[in-house]
Amino acid sequence: MQISFTLNGRPTTVDVAPATLVSDLLREQLSLTGTHVGCDTSQCGACVVHLDGAPVKSCTLLAPSLDGATLLTIEGLGATAGSNGLHPMQEAFREHHGLQCGFCTPGMVMTATALAAANPAPTEAEVRRGLEGNICRCTGYQNIVIAVMAGAAAMHATSAGE
Amino acid sequence: MRAFAYHQPNEISEAVKLLTSVEDCKVLGGGMTLIPTLKQRLAAPAAVVDLAKLPALKGISDDGVTVTIGAMTPHAVVAASPIVQARIPALAHLASEIGDPAVRNRGTLGGSVANNDPAADYPAAVLGLGATIITSAREIAADRFFVGLFETALEPGEIITAIRFPVPVAAGYAKFKAPASRYALVGVFVARFADGVRVAVTGAGAGVFRVAAMEQALSQSFEPTSIASIKIDAAGLTSDIHAEADYRAHLVTVMAKRAVTAASR
Numbered sequence: 535m536q537i538s539f540t541l542n543g544r545p546t547t548v549d550v551a552p553a554t555l556v557s558d559l560l561r562e563q564l565s566l567t568g569t570h571v572g573c574d575t576s577q578c579g580a581c582v583v584h585l586d587g588a589p590v591k592s593c594t595l596l597a598p599s600l601d602g603a604t605l606l607t608i609e610g611l612g613a614t615a616g617s618n619g620l621h622p623m624q625e626a627f628r629e630h631h632g633l634q635c636g637f638c639t640p641g642m643v644m645t646a647t648a649l650a651a652a653n654p655a656p657t658e659a660e661v662r663r664g665l666e667g668n669i670c671r672c673t674g675y676q677n678i679v680i681a682v683m684a685g686a687a688a689m690h691a692t693s694a695g696e
Numbered sequence: 697m698r699a700f701a702y703h704q705p706n707e708i709s710e711a712v713k714l715l716t717s718v719e720d721c722k723v724l725g726g727g728m729t730l731i732p733t734l735k736q737r738l739a740a741p742a743a744v745v746d747l748a749k750l751p752a753l754k755g756i757s758d759d760g761v762t763v764t765i766g767a768m769t770p771h772a773v774v775a776a777s778p779i780v781q782a783r784i785p786a787l788a789h790l791a792s793e794i795g796d797p798a799v800r801n802r803g804t805l806g807g808s809v810a811n812n813d814p815a816a817d818y819p820a821a822v823l824g825l826g827a828t829i830i831t832s833a834r835e836i837a838a839d840r841f842f843v844g845l846f847e848t849a850l851e852p853g854e855i856i857t858a859i860r861f862p863v864p865v866a867a868g869y870a871k872f873k874a875p876a877s878r879y880a881l882v883g884v885f886v887a888r889f890a891d892g893v894r895v896a897v898t899g900a901g902a903g904v905f906r907v908a909a910m911e912q913a914l915s916q917s918f919e920p921t922s923i924a925s926i927k928i929d930a931a932g933l934t935s936d937i938h939a940e941a942d943y944r945a946h947l948v949t950v951m952a953k954r955a956v957t958a959a960s961r
Contacts, residue, residue: 535702551699552699552700552701552702552744553697553698553699553700553734555697555731555735574735575732575735576728576731576732576799577876577877579796579798582798585801588772588801589797589798589801590798590801590802591798591799591802594727594728594731594732594802595727595731595802596702596724596727596731596744596746598702598704598746599727599746599748601704645797645798648797649797664797666796666797666878667795667796667797667798667799668796
């Protein structure tokens with residue numbers, strides 16, 4: 535079947551079998567490999583993307599659900615802001631060493647940007663609760679939490695200055 | 697995942713027609729259970745009927761006595777709804793504790809209730825509040841809806857369109873989460889109405905159930921201490937890798953007391 539949607543700001547039309555996961559469509563058909571598949575069982579959150587602005591797990595989303603929707607992946611997020619091509623949240627993860635192996639990072643960043651968009655100054659407890667669906671098997675949560683709080687502040691400082 | 701035909705009807709009548717005429721069909725709500733089931737090939741339907749484009753299945757309304765929530769309303773929307781927060785805050789709280797943020801953005805009320813997972817949260821609220829399940833064919837009282845393990849009173853081809861919740865005087869929900877899945881190891885929903893109290897338990901057994909002894913005690917005196925000495929029989933409760941039946945039985949009383957405390961705030 536043919537589906538049309540907005541992918542990272544660009545109108546996109548693809549032919550897919552209905553039994554296709556969005557994570558597979560992105561990685562295998564559209565070569566957007568920034569969206570990672572960690573557990574493939576909706577637990578780990580490495581595959582989080584924004585569907586019409588809301589963070590969802592792309593490994594548990596059927597491609598036909600994209601028809602008419604707006605999808606943002608980590609590749610699109612990086613292109614939205616920052617002089618070096620990094621979004622303020624990505625910059626904060628780099629600055630605060632919010633990653634170790636980096637596998638979970640795309641999902642962490644996508645969840646974090648949605649969290650910060652809804653809550654400009656999240657507390658540590660709010661960040662930890664907000665990241666319940668994202669697992670880091672390096673268990674480096676401390677710096678991730680620090681990075682998300684700093685990234686939220688940076689996102690809103692940037693938008694206030696615009 | 698095996699191949700399937702995909703249908704996205706625009707009318708409820710069209711959806712019902714598909715479900716009754718196309719062989720081996722499954723209903724897709726938010727997909728938080730169906731899609732993992734398809735991926736594990738525990739289900740391999742010939743066709744999937746996606747309810748996402750049925751506007752009649754969305755939205756939250758308040759008529760002064762009841763709050764009605766469309767079946768395709770995601771958990772995150774219920775949790776953030778000013779109507780639900782004002783009228784039945786325990787229901788908004790329950791929705792905010794399901795899964796994780798990404799799951800709450802996709803998972804739906806109707807999907808959870810139709811699936812009737814023995815550890816799901818929503819069945820506790822539906823039974824605890826004595827809600828009415830509105831389907832494409834009729835209205836079903838919560839007391840007659842939950843039949844058994846993953847089993848409901850829904851007939852083949854029958855779709856939940858909305859659930860109508862009576863607004864209680866006070867209500868509370870407390871759950872002991874399984875730490876990895878955040879499903880209820882035991883969850884208790886307590887609702888106080890002018891004419892009595894209802895107590896519904898999820899996670900502990902093969903399906904959601906009420907506890908008459910607690911309802912009577914709380915109708916006399918709506919205090920955690922009224923039910924502190926009520927012991928739940930562990931026979932028939934679930935024993936698994938997460939908890940033995942004895943422990944679940946113990947947790948029912950603990951969570952019920954906490955739910956009463958939450959309702960009294």
